[in-house]
Amino acid sequence: MMLPRCLTLLALLSTPSLLACGGGSAGEAEGGSSETGEELGDPELFPGLRAEVEILIDDRGIPHIYAEHERDLFYAAGYQMATDRLFQIDLMRRRAYGRGAEVLGPSKVDEDKISRLFNFKRWGTLDAERLKAEAPADYALFSAWIAGVNARIDEIKSGAAPLPYGFGPAEADYQPERWDNVDTFVIAKMIMFGNSNTLEYEFLASVVQRLAKDAYASIELLRPGMPTFTMPPEDRPKAGAGATRPDKPGPDALAKLQATAGKAVPPDAAAALARMHSALSGFHVLGSNNWAVDGRFTDNGKPLICNDPHQPLQSPSVMYAQHLNTADKGGTFDAAGFGFAGAPGVQLGHNRHIQWAATTGFADCMDLYAVSSDGKTITAGTKKPAITKRSEEIKVKGGTTVVLAVSDVDGYGVLLGDALPFPEALVVDANRHVLINWTGFRATNEAAAFLAMGRASSVSEWETAVEKMEVGTFNWLAADKDGISYHLSTLVPDRGDPSAHPMPYTVVDGDDPSYYWTGKNLTADKLPRSHADKTGFIVTANNEPFGFTADGDVHNDPWYYGAFFDPGYRGARIEARLQELTKKGKLSVKDMQAVQTDTHSGLADQLLPVLAEVYAKVPSDEELATFRDRPELDTLVKLMTIDWNRSMQQDQPGALAFHAFAHFLATQVYEDDLLLTFGPIMEASAVTALKLTSLAVTGAFPDGDGVMKEGRDVLVMSALSDTAGWLGGEFGSVNPAMYSWGERHGTGFRNGFGGELDGGWVATHGGEDTVNVSSTVFYEPNTTTVNKQFESHDGPVFRVVTRFLDDGTPEAYMNFPRGNSGEPTSPHFADTVEDWRNGVYTKYPYTRAEVEATKPTRIVLAP
Incomplete structure (x- = not known):
């Protein structure tokens, strides 16, 4: 009795592997965008794998996918993303269609309304139809990717693969649905909306x-x-x-x-x-x-290029690291980098010639x-x-x-x-x-x-x-x-x-x-x-x-x-x-x-000279008499203007004091003028509120006194007094030995469902205005009660610095949170967060030899 070909490969593999068989019969010759219509067949249908595809999972959970044919490559990429992230991309698809509340309950109704209002389904479907009409071979790659996702779903439904965390009866308790060919276009339309959305502003x-x-x-x-x-x-x-x-x-x-x-x-x-x-917030336009x-x-006479996109920091990440290669077998793809979970391909990364980046x-x-x-x-x-x-x-x-x-x-x-x-x-x-x-x-x-x-x-x-x-x-x-x-x-x-x-x-x-x-x-x-x-x-x-x-x-x-x-x-x-x-x-x-992880505060450069100038007037200015003989204010002014290096580092008490002072100053200047919009502006874009505060108190606005009727100096000293009161109440003293930035500031890697997918809170460097950005919300919603923790939910979803070798090949060094898998039981669920948190970079394996050197797990998909 002859065994299926996919099983006979077990004897040929030198490392432990998982073997998956691709379904369907072999199709006609295909080669991406160079195909004729006759060779392509129906671009809606994936005819089945034409040749073996290797997936090598490196020591950080990044899949490096090697195929001979482009449609096979995209099929395998869809299969592997579904293996690593099915629950996440299913929720992403539901958000794009406005179906999140169907499985997550009333908290998602408002989000669903937005997706229905903007009708991502309609416009994404039109995008799909346009690509199919103008570039059917390209469209066929997306169909192949969907076929790979569905192959994994079919394995789960048949019991050949385990039900991913999130779908289980003790969790969200629903079964994954097979995908349609337009689904990824609908998701992409939602992502493009997020990068165009200025509604809240x-x-x-x-x-x-x-x-x-x-x-x-x-x-x-x-x-x-x-x-x-x-x-x-x-x-x-x-x-x-x-x-x-x-x-x-x-x-x-x-x-x-x-x-x-x-x-x-x-x-x-x-x-x-x-x-x-x-x-x-789920459709928020963010920075990078x-x-x-x-x-x-540069040191080698060739360019350097850097990118750290700022997107929601969640668990799992919105980005998925992957490497897609047909070039080793004569094809056109050899792209490594990151793509949005739920979308095919590498949106940000490099191939054998160029590195590209976006903000x-x-x-x-x-x-x-x-x-x-x-x-x-x-x-x-x-x-x-x-x-x-x-x-x-x-x-x-x-x-x-x-x-x-x-x-x-x-x-x-x-x-x-x-x-x-x-x-x-x-x-x-x-x-x-x-x-x-x-x-x-x-x-x-x-x-x-x-x-x-x-x-x-x-x-x-x-x-x-x-x-x-x-x-x-x-x-x-x-x-x-x-x-x-x-x-x-x-x-x-x-x-x-x-x-x-x-x-x-x-x-x-x-x-x-x-x-x-x-x-x-x-x-x-x-x-x-x-x-x-x-x-x-x-x-x-x-x-x-x-x-x-x-x-x-x-x-x-x-x-x-x-x-x-x-x-x-x-x-x-x-x-x-x-x-x-x-x-x-x-x-x-x-x-x-070092530049990418820089935490120097430009706002501190603007505001602290004002604080020093105003505080020097306290002994002689009768309008400031109430602030005299207060040693706690002396301590804070010395801390922020003399002892602190103006970096928002975890171990810096001056960073915490300055963060509080800047926000209290914004409150003193604008709360009574902006009325009910003050809180929403602080929540939507704290750095904008702080910018407006700095421009007002430094005299950049020709008519800025209109929002400082109490007098600038009184407002500055009142904010300093508020800072002393808050620190004293929280830590029992303004003594810098009692607190640091990392005790109250960090990143929350949250998940819309929660459970074991929630990544918790970790202390992190950075602030609203720093290159290594880490913006937070100072007040609880609709109040002037200071949050117990300043939790960032947006920031660098990866960092990459790329140079070029003598032959012109890009060489990328990177880090990313939290891990590349969405499965809590995976060793790659949270294995990269510490490198990201501490700014530790490692080389992104690119050549086959570099990938093999990581001793990868090997998966083979066979016709």
Whole structure:
């Protein structure tokens, strides 16, 4: 009796292995994008493995997958991701479809409503249809990946493989469902939305405009904390040279929106804003760092490129490390790096020629309009487009089915309705509604772009691949042995002359036809792109690219690109460190690792001189007399301004004292001015609130005294007194020997389900404004009660520093949390967190010899 071929391989394997047989019959010849339609067959169907595929799991749980054919490669990649992360990617798929509450209960209803509102199912399906029509061989790779996921699910359902943690009867208690070919496109659409989403910022800015008009007039909301911009100086357009708007907060169109401010504010508005933040947290646009230095500054004369994307820090990670290779057998793929869990391929990584990296670009691709409606149409300027209504039923485990009524306006967006727990009365008149438009409400091409990036053999080919991107605003950087490139491509609506009317970073007047998109987008010459031919390096850290916000006004520039960017502390620090290091000598991988893990606080550089200046006035200024003869204040001022090195390191008591002082100062300056928006702003973006505080107390705002009516010096000393009171209450004394930053600050690796998947809390370095970012929420929701722990939920989901060898091959050094497996029983569930926490880098194995040297576990999939 002849054994199946997959079993006969056992005798040939020299290391312990798991063997899995792929189903289906062998298909016709296929070779990725080079196939003809006749060779490809039906791209919806995976015909079965054509040859053996090896999966080598290295000593950190990273699968290195070796195949002869691309469809086989993607099948195996889907199979292995499902093996490592099935429960996680199933929940990801449910979130994209708005089906999380079905298995996790009422806590996911708000999140499900958002997914149903934005209809990721519809738009992701259109993305799939477009790829299938334009590049069927590429589409076939995604179908193969889905077939691999389903093969693992079939093994679980048959009992051939164990039910992963999370599905069991003592856990979420449901069975995994097989995937459809469009599912990964729906997930990808949700991910692209997350990288375009400025909803919360625009809502909060609109509320401030309406309800805190005096405060809005006193500050320059968009001014950066540090004027550091992404484009090298030689490539920046001239900013701030056009007409400006002398009026604050805005001309008649905006004043019309403000006319009823305060007349219909719901009594539970603050709680609603907090709930909105929670609902949007799963779709939150976040930050990152990347930079590239060309060979003139490096120790081997070839570029260095670095990336640490900041995404939700959870357990398991949102990213999945993997290496996909057909090149060893003559194919086109040899990509190693990281991909989003639930999406095929390597989205960030390197191949044999280039390393590519990304941060969020924060271009404004989403507008909010105040519109009138008769229930059948809306009034959009001079037009009355029809409303198409749909009813979405959200099943709720342990609860009642929720029915969501959604009103779509094709070509214009979707009405907010009651999909978000956000009272429309805070931003529009009682007889108006909020219309949301996003450039992703169409079939877009990101799947093809990512595949093309992975196949690129030079920076110029990679740039061509990036230009396929249409949504998801990424600051893309790449390097090969010969040079570096910054290349952003996305659809940014051309809003015309920025001085003509208020730019749409708040809710705009839907009666004004000039606000509606015409289909004209910013041209390539108005998007940030550079090779840094003169400067020699490029840094992106979510800071504004052109310098348009330097004066706090985006209306006097040649075009409008966006409004909400990182305040610039991280970008400024990276640039400063690169300049310092290049003056000392040639840059090395170790130098870049030190920059990536840097915890120096730029906010401390701005605020502590103010504290020292004000404290020196206490003995002589009668307005500050109440703060005299208080030795605890002496202790704190000495700690923060003299003894502390301004680094947010775990062992530093000064870091904890400064963190408290900065937040108490923000409270002193803004709580009474921003009213019910103060808490939500602190929770949505603490670094923005701290930026506004620093700009006010350092005198950067021309009218900043409007938010400091009590007097700046009194506010500074009151914040210092609050700090002393809090430390004394928590630790019994302000004595620095009694506390440290790591005792209260850390990272929580949480999980939406919890249980054994929850990764707990670990003390970590960093703060809101540091390169090694670790932002937290200071107050408990809707209160001024300080949190017992400052727990970060966002930060570097991996760090990588890459150099190039003499033959041009990239060599990457990296760390990542928490582990590459999603199974709590796996040795790779939490084996990488300590290296990540302590900034320990190791080489990412790339060549076959390097992978074999890790003594990998070996899996063979056979036809």
